[in-house]
Amino acid sequence: MIDVLVAGGGPAGLAAAVHATLAGLTAVVVEPRTAPVDKACGEGVMPGGVAALRALGVEPTGRELRGIRYLDGHHRAEAPFRDRPGLGVRRTTLHHALHERALDLGVQIVPGKVGAVRQTRDSVTAAGITARWLIAADGLHSPVRRRLGLELPAGARGRYGLRRHYHVAPWTDFVEIHWSSHGEAYVTPVADGLVGVAVLSRVRRAYDEHLAAFPALTAALHGAPATAVRGAGPLLQRVRRRVQGRVLLVGDAAGYVDALTGEGIALALTTAEAAVRCIAAGRPDRYEHEWSRATRRHRLLTRALLAASSRPAGARLVVPVASRVPPVFAAAVHALR
Numbered sequence: 001m002i003d004v005l006v007a008g009g010g011p012a013g014l015a016a017a018v019h020a021t022l023a024g025l026t027a028v029v030v031e032p033r034t035a036p037v038d039k040a041c042g043e044g045v046m047p048g049g050v051a052a053l054r055a056l057g058v059e060p061t062g063r064e065l066r067g068i069r070y071l072d073g074h075h076r077a078e079a080p081f082r083d084r085p086g087l088g089v090r091r092t093t094l095h096h097a098l099h100e101r102a103l104d105l106g107v108q109i110v111p112g113k114v115g116a117v118r119q120t121r122d123s124v125t126a127a128g129i130t131a132r133w134l135i136a137a138d139g140l141h142s143p144v145r146r147r148l149g150l151e152l153p154a155g156a157r158g159r160y161g162l163r164r165h166y167h168v169a170p171w172t173d174f175v176e177i178h179w180s181s182h183g184e185a186y187v188t189p190v191a192d193g194l195v196g197v198a199v200l201s202r203v204r205r206a207y208d209e210h211l212a213a214f215p216a217l218t219a220a221l222h223g224a225p226a227t228a229v230r231g232a233g234p235l236l237q238r239v240r241r242r243v244q245g246r247v248l249l250v251g252d253a254a255g256y257v258d259a260l261t262g263e264g265i266a267l268a269l270t271t272a273e274a275a276v277r278c279i280a281a282g283r284p285d286r287y288e289h290e291w292s293r294a295t296r297r298h299r300l301l302t303r304a305l306l307a308a309s310s311r312p313a314g315a316r317l318v319v320p321v322a323s324r325v326p327p328v329f330a331a332a333v334h335a336l337r
């Protein structure tokens with residue numbers, strides 16, 4: 001019997017497998033998609049996420065990010081990251097680096113989907129593999145979470161995200177968040193000659209219709225799309241609890257608020273590390289508390305921003321307020337993981 005079976009080979013699952021192996025545990029990852037896996041994502045890894053990648057022995061190539069800038073056509077507010085840079089990196093590049101690191105350490109990555117989960121007092125079996133523990137890292141709409149009955153209703157009017165890349169030389173080394181009354185466009189330089197633009201909104205319409213709400217940004221992109229549009233949502237995912245028997249939920253599967261603060265990858269890596277640490281210490285019961293501690297600041301900040309932006313009048317105030325009280329904006333940027 002192996003120690004850890006991991007459902008999902010995204011950032012959370014691969015990080016969990018690497019941490020498990022570094023802790024002397026045997027790990028197998030089950031992932032249905034072929035590497036390198038792409039996904040709808042703003043692709044800005046916050047400084048804490050870059051440090052978490054380094055701790056895994058993973059240093060993907062991308063564009064260094066120096067901070068966060070908010071714009072709304074009339075106002076602008078920016079704050080640099082305090083101690084260390086973030087990283088703009090294509091998901092495929094990030095996935096390749098994590099995948100290679102896992103394989104180098106001897107992690108077995110098998111194609112397949114985790115479906116039914118069977119637990120006994122000492123083991124858990126899924127996808128035909130029996131392990132001491134199952135780490136569910138199967139993403140925003142986690143099938144494992146649903147099967148275990150751990151989902152909570154998230155309410156109506158969910159937010160969705162769409163992203164596309166453009167062939168254009170990056171004009172900034174900041175992540176730019178362009179605000180409008182009905183959503184945000186999130187610009188991340190990810191490589192030489194390549195910029196990603198993710199739009200986040202409650203309104204469901206085509207990507208180009210969203211982008212039309214940001215004329216200055218649209219002009220800067222020179223109409224040169226480099227990739228197809230990818231989408232994800234609804235973003236808000238509420239979860240009853242994160243441990244059930246021998247199953248621990250990590251990354252987006254453990255619950256998600258929104259992509260607005262661009263911390264999902266960092267949190268995926270942090271929560272994966274916490275889950276493995278609890279398992280290795282023989283204290284999986286501690287994971288719920290560790291998850292809560294690791295994600296608290298993110299949840300508070302993201303909910304506060306969402307509350308402010310949930311009505312058009314409030315959304316119009318976000319950038320002017322951020323530009324008028326730079327210390328508050330800087331403190332919010334420093335609080336990012």
Ligand SMILES: Cc1cc2nc3c(=O)[nH]c(=O)nc-3n(C[C@H](O)[C@H](O)[C@H](O)COP(=O)(O)OP(=O)(O)OC[C@H]3O[C@@H](n4cnc5c(N)ncnc54)[C@H](O)[C@@H]3O)c2cc1C
Nearest residue numbers: 008010011012042043044113114138139161251252264265
């Ligand atoms: C529009 C948008 C913009 C974003 N922008 C940013 C950003 O700029 N910065 C940032 O840090 N985060 C951002 N995020 C969030 C970030 O993408 C996620 O938080 C991150 O990918 C979570 O990693 P994960 O491994 O938990 O999940 P995923 O990356 O979704 O990986 C889950 C994996 O599980 C696999 N899987 C699914 N079902 C099964 C199954 N039954 N069995 C086995 N495997 C399965 C999937 O194939 C997938 O590979 C954004 C998200 C969105 C939607």
